[in-house]
Amino acid sequence: MNTVFKKSTPGREGVWPVKPGKSAAELLPAGLLRGKSADLPSLSELDVVRHFTQLSKRNYGVDGNFYPLGSCTMKYNPKFTETVAAMPGFTRLHPVLPQLKGAGRLCQGALEVMYETERLLCELCGMKAFTLHPMAGAHGELTGVMIIAAYHKDKGNKKTKIIVPDSAHGTNPASAHIAGFEVVNLPSKDGIVDPEELAKVLDDDVAGMMMTCPNTLGLFEKNLPKIVEMLRSVDALLYYDGANLNAIMGKMRVGDAGFDVVHLNLHKTFATPHGGGGPGSGPVGVSEKLVPYLPVSRVEKLEDGQFYLNYDFPKSIGYVAPFYGNFGVVLKAYAYILRLGGTGLTRATENAVLAANYLRKRLDKVLEVPFDRVCMHEFVASACNLSECHVRALDIAKALLDKGYHAPTIYFPLIVKEALMFEPTETESLDTLDQFADDLIAILAEAQKDPAFVTGAPRTLPVSRLDETRAARNMELTDDL
Amino acid sequence: MPYVPHTPEDIRRMLDVIGAPSVASLFDEIGPEMRPKSFDLPEGKSEMDVLAHMEALAGKNACGQVSFLGAGFYDHHIPAAVDALSMRSEFYTAYTPYQPEASQGTLQAIFEYQTAVTRLTGLPYANASVYDGGTALFEAAMMAVRHTGRRKLVVCEAVSPIYRVMLGSYTSNLHLELVTIPHKNGVCDLAALTAALDADTAAVLVQNPNFFGTLSDFSALFEAARAAGVVSVISVYPVLQSLLKSPGEMGADVAVAEGQSLGLPLSFGGPYLGIMTCNKALVRQMPGRMVGRTVDGEGRTGYVLTLQAREQHIRRQKATSNICSNQALCALRALMHLCLLGQEGLTRTAETCVERAHYAAERLTAIDGVTLLSGSAPFGNEFAITLPVNAFLAIDKLTARGLVPGFPLGRYYAGLENALLVACTEKTSMEQIGIFAEMLRGTLK
Numbered sequence: 061m062n063t064v065f066k067k068s069t070p071g072r073e074g075v076w077p078v079k080p081g082k083s084a085a086e087l088l089p090a091g092l093l094r095g096k097s098a099d100l101p102s103l104s105e106l107d108v109v110r111h112f113t114q115l116s117k118r119n120y121g122v123d124g125n126f127y128p129l130g131s132c133t134m135k136y137n138p139k140f141t142e143t144v145a146a147m148p149g150f151t152r153l154h155p156v157l158p159q160l161k162g163a164g165r166l167c168q169g170a171l172e173v174m175y176e177t178e179r180l181l182c183e184l185c186g187m188k189a190f191t192l193h194p195m196a197g198a199h200g201e202l203t204g205v206m207i208i209a210a211y212h213k214d215k216g217n218k219k220t221k222i223i224v225p226d227s228a229h230g231t232n233p234a235s236a237h238i239a240g241f242e243v244v245n246l247p248s249k250d251g252i253v254d255p256e257e258l259a260k261v262l263d264d265d266v267a268g269m270m271m272t273c274p275n276t277l278g279l280f281e282k283n284l285p286k287i288v289e290m291l292r293s294v295d296a297l298l299y300y301d302g303a304n305l306n307a308i309m310g311k312m313r314v315g316d317a318g319f320d321v322v323h324l325n326l327h328k329t330f331a332t333p334h335g336g337g338g339p340g341s342g343p344v345g346v347s348e349k350l351v352p353y354l355p356v357s358r359v360e361k362l363e364d365g366q367f368y369l370n371y372d373f374p375k376s377i378g379y380v381a382p383f384y385g386n387f388g389v390v391l392k393a394y395a396y397i398l399r400l401g402g403t404g405l406t407r408a409t410e411n412a413v414l415a416a417n418y419l420r421k422r423l424d425k426v427l428e429v430p431f432d433r434v435c436m437h438e439f440v441a442s443a444c445n446l447s448e449c450h451v452r453a454l455d456i457a458k459a460l461l462d463k464g465y466h467a468p469t470i471y472f473p474l475i476v477k478e479a480l481m482f483e484p485t486e487t488e489s490l491d492t493l494d495q496f497a498d499d500l501i502a503i504l505a506e507a508q509k510d511p512a513f514v515t516g517a518p519r520t521l522p523v524s525r526l527d528e529t530r531a532a533r534n535m536e537l538t539d540d541l
Numbered sequence: 542m543p544y545v546p547h548t549p550e551d552i553r554r555m556l557d558v559i560g561a562p563s564v565a566s567l568f569d570e571i572g573p574e575m576r577p578k579s580f581d582l583p584e585g586k587s588e589m590d591v592l593a594h595m596e597a598l599a600g601k602n603a604c605g606q607v608s609f610l611g612a613g614f615y616d617h618h619i620p621a622a623v624d625a626l627s628m629r630s631e632f633y634t635a636y637t638p639y640q641p642e643a644s645q646g647t648l649q650a651i652f653e654y655q656t657a658v659t660r661l662t663g664l665p666y667a668n669a670s671v672y673d674g675g676t677a678l679f680e681a682a683m684m685a686v687r688h689t690g691r692r693k694l695v696v697c698e699a700v701s702p703i704y705r706v707m708l709g710s711y712t713s714n715l716h717l718e719l720v721t722i723p724h725k726n727g728v729c730d731l732a733a734l735t736a737a738l739d740a741d742t743a744a745v746l747v748q749n750p751n752f753f754g755t756l757s758d759f760s761a762l763f764e765a766a767r768a769a770g771v772v773s774v775i776s777v778y779p780v781l782q783s784l785l786k787s788p789g790e791m792g793a794d795v796a797v798a799e800g801q802s803l804g805l806p807l808s809f810g811g812p813y814l815g816i817m818t819c820n821k822a823l824v825r826q827m828p829g830r831m832v833g834r835t836v837d838g839e840g841r842t843g844y845v846l847t848l849q850a851r852e853q854h855i856r857r858q859k860a861t862s863n864i865c866s867n868q869a870l871c872a873l874r875a876l877m878h879l880c881l882l883g884q885e886g887l888t889r890t891a892e893t894c895v896e897r898a899h900y901a902a903e904r905l906t907a908i909d910g911v912t913l914l915s916g917s918a919p920f921g922n923e924f925a926i927t928l929p930v931n932a933f934l935a936i937d938k939l940t941a942r943g944l945v946p947g948f949p950l951g952r953y954y955a956g957l958e959n960a961l962l963v964a965c966t967e968k969t970s971m972e973q974i975g976i977f978a979e980m981l982r983g984t985l986k
Contacts (some may be wrong), residue, residue: 061645064653066882074883075620077967084784087895089919092756094786098660100884105622108880112626112650119646121634132636136544140588145808149599154610155810156948162937164943167602170809183582195672195811198853198863209714234863235805235855236974240714243858264948311568313577319943332542335870337637337669337830339812354577355710378710382613382703382799383810391595399543407542410564414547417567418555433565434559436637452594461643469639472854489546490555505863521642523843530833531847538656539668 061118061522064111065539068101075105078280078434081264086357118522119336120466126492127502128419130481131276133306134330135408138399139424141332141392150391155383156261158369163273172231174384177205177394178343184397184405185322186315187307187345191354192390193381197303200269200323200342201235203355206377208268208320209299210353215374215384217295219267225253227277227473232301233268241267245455248475251279251431262290267318268297274307274436276473276481278416288318296401297350301343306485307413312404320347330393343390355380370509411486412437415493419484420499426504430476438483440476451507458525459503465496543585552682564986585595589969609901609944611868611923611964613674613701613752614810618968619889623804626764627874636662636829641845645867651832654876661782663789664794664818669830674799674823675704677815678746678776679711681795684819685744685772692717692740697734699724699751700776701719702953704951709748717743717867727753727915731762731776732758733980744795748776749785751964753950754898754923755915756785761793770821779803779875780814780894781921783887795819804878805871814871825851828862890967894922897965897974902926904978905963910985914950914960922965923951925957929985932961938984 103111120127127134128367145151147170158164158171177191194200222236225246233243244261246253252275264309267418273281281287287540291298300322306329308314314322326332326341334340346354356376357369378509401409406525413436420439424432443453457467457480468483484493508513518524535541547555552564561567586594586784608616627633631646638644638651639955655667671677682694687704687933692714698721729751738745740942745766750756763773770780777785780802800814801807819827825848833847851859855894882890902924905911910929928935939946949959965974 061649063649063656064657068883072883074886075622075881076886077618078885078894079889080896082892082896084888084892084895086563087892087899088756091758092786092919093784094782095661095664097664097789097884098783098787098887100657100660100783100879100882100887102883102885103880105620105881106919107620108877109626112877114630115646115648115650116629116631117629118624118644118649119635120640120643123630125636125643127634127636129636129639130781134634134636137634138544138588140592143592146624147595147599149596149602149604151806151808152604152616153602153809154608154616154807155614156610156612156933157809157945159952160936160945160949161933162941163940166603166606166928166940166945167809169598172601173598180582183579186577186579193674196864196866198865199676201673202863206710206714229862229865230853230855230857231863231865233858234860238715238863240716248856251872252857254957255563282570282572282638285572285574290732308571310580312571312575313580316578317575325575333633333870334636335633335868336635336644336650336873336944337869338866339672339868341868341869361756378713379703380814381704382673382707386811387809388806388812395591395595398583398586398594399588401585402580404542404585406580408547410567411545411547411552413567414552414555414559414564417559417561421558421560426755434561434570436567441740445542457640461640466643483556486545490551490863490883518642521897522645523642523841524839525844526641526837526845527651527835527854528845528847531833531845532850534833534835535848536834537824538652538659540659541665 061114062466064540065101067107067111068103070102071100072104074103075172094467106134125464125466126488127466128468128482128484129466130483131303133483135331135484135485137331137333137419141395144395145388145391152358164368168367171359173391175361175367177390180397181345185311185345187322188348189351189354190343190345192343194342194344194383195341195381195386197323197325197342198231198235200344201231203380204299204323205239205346206238206323207350207353209349211229211350212267219263219265223261223269227275228270228477229270229303251277251284251372252281253287255290256367258287258290262294264294266296267329270299272301272304277431278435278438279431280436284317304437307409309409309444311409315347318537320350320404326389326393329407331396332392333390339389341386354376368457408486415484415486415488419482419493419497426501429541438481441480442476443478443480449508449511451511453513455479456480461516461518462501462520545808580961588822595638606943606945607965609947610945612948613799614807615966616807616962617802617966617970619804622881623874623877625725626877627870632873633870638846645843648832650873650876652834652844655832657879658816658819659778659874663787664796664820665942666824668827669832670830670872671815671817671864672815672868673815674776674797676709677797677817678704678830679708681774681797682744682746684795685774687826688772688823689743689770691741691743693720694721694744694746695720695737695742696746697722697729699753700746701730701746701752728755728918729757735762735765738766739773742771744772744774746774748919750778753915754920755903755918755923756921760787760791764906781891783891791793794823800875810870812871814868814875824860828866830867849868891965894965897969898922898924901963901965901974904974905981908985916935925960925961928959928961935984942980944980946977
């Protein structure tokens with residue numbers, strides 16, 4: 061399919077505003093104007109509508125395709141939350157309004173949404189306070205680690221290291237590094253963190269440890285109480301990566317379990333659309349002793365019920381966002397939480413875990429499941445048993461695409477060879493799970509008979525396997541290169 | 542239960558296959574000491590009731606006022622087709638295009654977005670976007686630090702203070718030196734910026750139009766930077782980039798922008814769009830996702846995420862950044878917006894914004910005691926005026942009467958307590974400007 065630039069016809073009228081009275085040359089000094097035109101395309105509105113409609117048909121999404129992408133919680137995104145985020149009373153609000161004297165009263169509704177969302181998240185997670193500012197999960201991680209750094213600096217602790225288990229998302233070590241820490245890799249044992257291994261790397265230089273619980277293998281970290289105790293003994297803080305919060309709502313609160321900092325992924329647990337890769341939202345919650353270090357501003361409520369922004373936190377890490385985070389995403393998550401309530405959120409967790417275990421049992425006879433015990437909301441299988449017929453996890457993934465499914469996450473976590481990570485979520489029906497299992501079993505059977513069936517997949521999509529080496533070598537990143 | 546399809550019979554069947562006695566038993570590994578001490582959340586509500594609640598909250602926000610607020614975030618007209626197209630669920634319910642064959646829609650759109658933003662900035666390479674313009678500026682600075690191995694950043698004080706405070710927070714643990722070069726009445730001090738460049742400087746960071754709305758040609762500064770081995774970073778306003786000398790034409794190495802003005806509503810601060818473009822020497826220092834064009838086994842054109850060896854899922858702590866997602870849906874909207882307006886539409890929009898701002902400046906400075914902060918310095922869609930009174934006071938009075946006159950520069954700049962930053966877009970009417978001028982005149986009497 062041609063790019064939109066190739067479809068341009070000079071002179072064709074798009075959604076043009078009325079011609080202004082003066083041209084740029086009449087308004088501004090010639091030396092400040094560009095010589096070469098930006099050369100944006102000239103297209104009719106229908107040209108544009110058709111182009112993007114056709115592009116959309118070259119995509120899988122949750123609405124059209126089962127999307128068991130592990131670690132990403134691709135649950136159904138309720139439509140009414142889009143209605144909420146599109147309400148003009150929210151979309152038209154300029155972000156600096158509450159910073160103007162006397163103008164805070166013009167955005168009381170928005171401030172109330174932020175205040176209430178923070179309170180709901182606090183209760184859900186057992187934390188003292190939340191900030192909604194981080195704009196994605198990884199951004200929440202960075203914010204959380206910056207808070208850990210600020211805490212130790214304030215206490216006069218000379219701490220230089222953050223421990224990250226080997227099963228963690230790559231963003232964990234990257235975030236710790238960008239916040240100025242040295243990263244210590246912690247090997248897992250039997251799929252989870254082992255206190256004996258932890259003891260080997262734990263010393264007074266450790267500022268904190270980042271945990272995902274359940275971890276990326278979908279396993280609950282049952283040594284958690286011991287880990288908490290060990291970290292406390294050296295005044296190290298425990299960080300909860302909320303990627304897998306969908307597994308524990310109503311069953312465990314991270315604050316009660318001993319975590320000091322947590323980031324959530326509203327686009328995962330709270331059903332806001334993933335948007336093809338963003339926007340997300342990564343609020344950060346903290347225990348009482350870390351409240352002074354949260355980013356500014358913070359929304360507060362006066363005795364008369366009015367909401368306002370407080371910037372007066374001298375120990376704060378400062379600003380991680382231009383304003384208050386991805387407010388449009390927060391709106392959707394807030395509406396979702398209100399719709400489900402505490403009971404609904406608990407049911408979401410229960411059914412997510414139920415579905416993952418069901419799918420695991422449907423598949424553990426045809427795929428190797430390295431840690432084949434009760435999992436939480438996801439599980440990791442391995443395609444190693446197909447290696448003798450030279451079939452890899454990648455091939456299974458591509459064959460699933462031909463059947464109309466998005467593939468599971470593959471080659472992650474790194475500690476399982478030929479990993480296939482399945483997360484069905486609570487919103488998929490038993491019919492869908494059964495059909496998926498049947499189709500996957502059929503693919504695996506076919507792969508053993510005729511490996512070319514899967515190594516040549518996909519065959520039904522707009523393109524077959526793409527040459528990634530060529531892409532990296534040629535660096536053709538725009539239509540003009 | 543909303544959005545959970547399982548009937549009691551389904552659940553029983555699933556438990557039978559699992560071999561578990563109950564759903565509760567699946568959570569047995571969570572010991573009693575880890576169980577919630579409280580879980581006092583409200584009961585769920587119907588869709589209708591939640592919508593009514595949200596309508597009521599939206600109603601507590603006053604959106605009917607005439608506004609001259611900008612400060613880097615502008616209320617532009619968004620073509621209806623942008624909403625209609627970006628709400629196609631094939632786009633918005635997808636995720637990061639890990640499986641390229643099933644994600645060609647997202648991937649080609651990002652490729653086209655990368656093309657569109659490089660054309661605006663005149664630099665050849667772009668990434669798939671980052672969170673917002675402030676993050677883009679920080680990431681650009683970090684590209685320079687890695688590229689040069691130097692640790693000093695020279696920042697013009699007329700770069701958005703909203704971004705400079707972010708830069709300060711982000712760099713606080715990284716042992717970087719931030720040197721801020723004061724503005725002169727809202728104009729960038731090119732001589733002082735040039736003089737500040739030395740062998741320890743990784744980057745010089747400027748903005749055009751700057752926070753005060755004034756315009757500069759940074760060509761000479763960037764040439765001096767190149768000679769000193771310093772990376773030139775410029776933050777721009779994409780709408781005006783249809784008119785203004787491009788970062789590429791000025792010789793910048795990295796150009797970043799807040800993309801909100803391209804098809805994204807103000808929405809109380811986000812989601813927005815951090816645009817990043819650069820020259821070839823810096824492309825491998827780019828953070829985040831990038832899409833490249835390639836072919837499949839049959840020679841058909843296709844698109845993939847590329848240069849992933851920079852990224853955290855492969856490099857972990859050695860990655861160029863911790864960023865793993867982009868603002869894909871926002872980038873998609875920006876691309877749609879640019880395509881619907883096209884070259885002519887964006888140019889007309891920019892010219893109208895500038896024309897309105899110039900008219901507003903003329904009307905407001907006709908009031909006794911009101912002057913332009915930057916004198917005769919050229920400006921685009923935004924400008925600063927000095928009032929005979931504290932700007933906060935004027936804002937308070939006018940806002941009470943339904944007109945938000947602008948942003949008080951005293952919030953960030955000591956000594957500018959009387960200065961007001963006023964922005965216009967194509968949505969600002971000549972009549973509104975007239976009303977503003979009359980109201981301000983009345984207030985100052």
